[in-house]
Amino acid sequence: MTTYRHILKTTITALAVICFFACTDNLQEIAKMNAVSNEPSSEVEKLLLKHTDSGMLKVTLSGKLMLDYSNDAFPYTEFPKGLKVEVFDIESNPENKTTITSDYGVIYNETNLVDLTGNVKIVTSDGNTFYGEQLYWNQDAKWIFTDQPFRTDLKEKGKTSGDILDSSEQLGSKALVRNARDVYYIKTTNE
Numbered sequence: 001m002t003t004y005r006h007i008l009k010t011t012i013t014a015l016a017v018i019c020f021f022a023c024t025d026n027l028q029e030i031a032k033m034n035a036v037s038n039e040p041s042s043e044v045e046k047l048l049l050k051h052t053d054s055g056m057l058k059v060t061l062s063g064k065l066m067l068d069y070s071n072d073a074f075p076y077t078e079f080p081k082g083l084k085v086e087v088f089d090i091e092s093n094p095e096n097k098t099t100i101t102s103d104y105g106v107i108y109n110e111t112n113l114v115d116l117t118g119n120v121k122i123v124t125s126d127g128n129t130f131y132g133e134q135l136y137w138n139q140d141a142k143w144i145f146t147d148q149p150f151r152t153d154l155k156e157k158g159k160t161s162g163d164i165l166d167s168s169e170q171l172g173s174k175a176l177v178r179n180a181r182d183v184y185y186i187k188t189t190n191e
Contacts, residue, residue, distance in 0.1 A: 040067040040078075056090045063105075070109065079105040082118075089125050096125035102135075112139040127155035132165075143168060 044066040051059040064081035083105045089096040103118030114137040122130040122144075132150035137143075144167050151161035 040069050041071040042068040044068075053090060057088055058090055059088065060084075060086045075109040077107045077109065083116075093125075098122065098124045100137075113137070114139060129153040 047063045047066045049061040063079045063083040067078040082103045085100040087098045100122050102116035102120040106115045116135045120132045120135045130152050134148040135146045146165050
C-alpha cells in the first residue's frame with residue numbers, strides 16, 4: 001500500500017509541476033499577444049476610398065499603400081507612399097473641390113490631426129494654392145499650420161512665402177505668417 005501511495009503522490013506532484021510550467025508558458029504567450037507591436041493591424045494596396053453624404057460624393061482618398069496601426073496605444077493610419085485627398089463642396093457647388101497631395105501622410109485617429117510631409121500641395125476650390133514640405137491639418141478645427149518654409153499663390157490677394165503658417169484651411173481668410181516674403185496684387189479701379 002505504501003508503494004501505491006508513493007506512486008500516486010509522485011504522479012500527482014509530477015502532474016502539478018507539469019501544469020504549473022505549462023501555464024507559465026501560456027501566460028507568457030498571452031502577454032506577448034497583448035503587447036503593442038510595431039506591425040500594422042492591416043495593410044491596403046492601391047486604396048481608393050469614396051465617402052458620400054445623401055448620395056453626393058463628399059471626399060475621395062487614394063494612395064498606393066495604407067498601413068493601419070489601430071492596435072497601437074495611440075492609433076494612427078500611415079500612407080508611406082503618398083496620398084491624394086479630394087474634398088467636394090456639396091453645400092454650395094458639388095463641382096468645386098479642394099485637392100490635397102503629399103509624398104507621405106499620417107492620420108492620428110484620436111485627435112483627427114493629419115501630418116503631411118514631402119511635396120505637400122493644396123489647391124482649394126477657389127483657386128488658392130499651398131506648397132510646402134510639411135503641413136499639419138486639424139480636421140476638427142478646420143485649421144492648417146506648419147513651421148517649415150512654404151509658399152502660397154492666393155488667387156485674389158497675391159503670393160506669399162514664409163517660415164511659419166497658422167491659417168484656416170481656406171488659406172486666404174484668416175492666416176498668421178512669420179518671416180513673410182509677400183507679393184500683393186493691386187487692383188486698379190475705374191473712376
